[in-house]
Amino acid sequence: MTPRALRPVDLAREHGLSAQAVRNYEDDGILPPAERSASGYRQYTAVHAQALRAFLALRPGYGHRTAAELLRAANRGDDEVLFRLIDQAHAELLHERDVLDQVTVALGDLTAAPVPDDRPAELSIGALAHQLGMHPASLRKWEDAGILRPHRDPITGRRGYPPDVVRDAHVARQLRRGGYPLRRIEQFVDQLRAAGDTTALEDVLAEWRVRLRRRSGAMLAAGAHLDDYLHTRAPDRPSYAYFTFRKVK
Structure with a gap:
């Protein structure tokens, strides 16, 4: 059964945003491009919903600009840039x-x-x-x-x-x-x-x-959301959190 397509307002309600803000995030490359219906309406999926969760979770610790760059790199599948941005922010x-x-x-x-x-x-x-x-x-x-x-x-x-x-x-x-x-x-x-x-x-x-303690905590918490998004976007790709856990165990 094909999952029901999500509208901009469906993503927006979860976070108290406007539908226009969700569309703007897509236009800025923070969300991956959405499919369009025959009438031209945007059709989002669970992948877009998780991308938005990841971005909003990353923003308190990494700041808006870096969080946006992280999502753009993730949407391109550019792990090299993604991890470099993470390492730079922690440094x-x-x-x-x-x-x-x-x-x-x-x-x-x-x-x-x-x-x-x-x-x-x-x-x-x-x-x-x-x-x-x-x-x-x-x-x-x-x-x-x-x-x-x-x-x-x-x-x-x-x-x-x-x-x-x-x-x-x-x-x-x-x-x-x-x-x-x-x-x-x-x-x-x-x-x-x-x-x-x-x-x-x-x-x-x-x-x-x-302030530093809050940023550190926010960055730590956001990592799980980003990892979930990477796995949701590419289900065949193992979760980094899962891989690390299995390796340590």
Whole structure:
């Protein structure tokens, strides 16, 4: 018995989407091309329904763009691109987790390290740039963005960076490495200045760690949906989850 053809609205209802969104996903290559009825209506199948489930499951962990690229690669049967995209996303997530750990360590160093007696009252822009491994022009850009507030010599106009501004620069450097935009960093540094300590940064780091944990969990859960779609699309192809289980067993 031939399975009943599914309409765009049938796929949409499962996820609270509009029928037009489902059609758009097909037009974007996220869903494989549908057959058309004699009157021109799209006729979807269980394969399309599983493709949509896989895409929506992938999106929270991988983001819309990568999730769409994953489905396009799956629809082409391009395993090389598919697995490369998965590996790249996991590598980027690991890199962000490493940066978070580095920021956490840097915070501990900033709060725990004693200030040496011979430490200069202020650093020059060149000295601070060297300490951070940056170009002085980047520090001037951060100043324009409101992130840094160096002292200016009233006669020469030269910038001087006292310890609290040096702290802000180190914090900004680590947050920038973590992918935070300048506007978000400026808001955070303002909170740090107002608080007078690093409590605000600890809150940001805790929020960051929760976000990474959620992404990791979403990527893990989405793998099962993607594997189901690959198997639904090509029933003769063994499920990767099943193959791995059998091999370990």
